[in-house]
Amino acid sequence: MTMVITWEPSCPHAENDSLFYRLSIRDVIRNETSYYMLMNQKNHTHSHTVVAHWGGFYSIYVSTSLPGARSSRPAVCRGPVIPPPYDLTYNPVDGSFFWRRNRTLPHEILTNCSYVLYIARARNMSKASTYECAKPPLVINSLSLGIIYYAAVAIKDSHGYLSPRSQLIRVEKPLGDELVLSQSSVVGVSVSVFLVVVALIMVVGVLAVRHRRLARSFLTFANTHYDRSQGTTHITTDHNLDEDDDSPMIRGFSDDEPLVIA
Known part of the structure; x- marks a missing residue:
C-alpha cells in the first residue's frame, strides 16, 4: 500500500x-493535491x-x-485495484x-462500503444514470417499457x-399486455387515422351523389307514360340533372308525323 517515487536531479553535478x-x-479521484518539500540528497x-x-x-x-x-512531465500511477462485483442480474418482474x-475484497473496504x-441506453455507458445503495438488491422502477438498457455495478469505499x-x-423491461407508443409513433398513427377518415368521407360523398342521380333517373322513368288515344308517348325530363341546359326537350310524337331532327 505504498508508492515509491524516484527521479533524477536536473543538474547532477x-x-x-x-x-x-x-x-x-x-x-x-478526489481532486486533491498534496505538496512535499524535500531536501537535496546529493x-x-x-x-x-x-x-x-x-x-x-x-x-x-x-x-x-x-x-x-519548470515541473517535470507528469507520471501517472494507480493504487491497488478494488475487486469489482460480479454476476450482475436483472429481474424484470419486480425491476430489481x-x-x-468479490471474495478477495479487502476487509477495510468491506466494513464500510456502498455500491x-x-x-x-448506450453500450459505451455514455450519459449513464447512477443509483447508490448499501447492499443488493436494488429496485429501479424508472425504466421505460420496451427500451433496451445496459447496466454495470461498481463498489465504492467510504x-x-x-x-x-x-x-x-x-x-x-418487457411490454407485457400494455401498449407503449412513442411520440413519433403517436403522430404517425394520428396521420394515418386522419387519412382514412378523409377517404371514407370522400367515398360516402361519391355514393351519395350517385344515389341521388339514380333516384332522379327512376323518377323520370316513372313519370313517362303512353297515351293510347293519341298514340303518343310522354317523357318527363328533369332539368336539375347534370345535362346541359341547351339540350332540347323531348316531347311526345305520333306515328303519322315525320320525325324531324334539326
Missing part, C-alpha cells in the same frame, strides 16, 4: 545545500515514499525550488438488480474510491 525539490501528488537519484489508497489514481510532478523552475461481492449501479465496473449486461 551541482552542489547546492539550499536546493530543495517540490513534489506534487494530485489525487485525480545522489544520482532521489526518492520519496507515500501511502497509496485502494482504487487511487495519481498524477505526480516534481520541480526544484529555484525561481522559474442483484450482484455478488453504485450504472444504467445507460473515501469515495471506486472499483472497476462489473461485466456489462443487457436489460429490457
Whole structure:
C-alpha cells in the first residue's frame, strides 16, 4: 500500500545545500493535491515514499525550488485495484438488480462500503444514470417499457474510491399486455387515422351523389307514360340533372308525323 517515487536531479553535478525539490501528488479521484518539500540528497537519484489508497489514481510532478523552475512531465500511477462485483442480474418482474461481492475484497473496504449501479441506453455507458445503495438488491422502477438498457455495478469505499465496473449486461423491461407508443409513433398513427377518415368521407360523398342521380333517373322513368288515344308517348325530363341546359326537350310524337331532327 505504498508508492515509491524516484527521479533524477536536473543538474547532477551541482552542489547546492539550499536546493530543495517540490513534489506534487494530485489525487485525480478526489481532486486533491498534496505538496512535499524535500531536501537535496546529493545522489544520482532521489526518492520519496507515500501511502497509496485502494482504487487511487495519481498524477505526480516534481520541480526544484529555484525561481522559474519548470515541473517535470507528469507520471501517472494507480493504487491497488478494488475487486469489482460480479454476476450482475436483472429481474424484470419486480425491476430489481442483484450482484455478488468479490471474495478477495479487502476487509477495510468491506466494513464500510456502498455500491453504485450504472444504467445507460448506450453500450459505451455514455450519459449513464447512477443509483447508490448499501447492499443488493436494488429496485429501479424508472425504466421505460420496451427500451433496451445496459447496466454495470461498481463498489465504492467510504473515501469515495471506486472499483472497476462489473461485466456489462443487457436489460429490457418487457411490454407485457400494455401498449407503449412513442411520440413519433403517436403522430404517425394520428396521420394515418386522419387519412382514412378523409377517404371514407370522400367515398360516402361519391355514393351519395350517385344515389341521388339514380333516384332522379327512376323518377323520370316513372313519370313517362303512353297515351293510347293519341298514340303518343310522354317523357318527363328533369332539368336539375347534370345535362346541359341547351339540350332540347323531348316531347311526345305520333306515328303519322315525320320525325324531324334539326
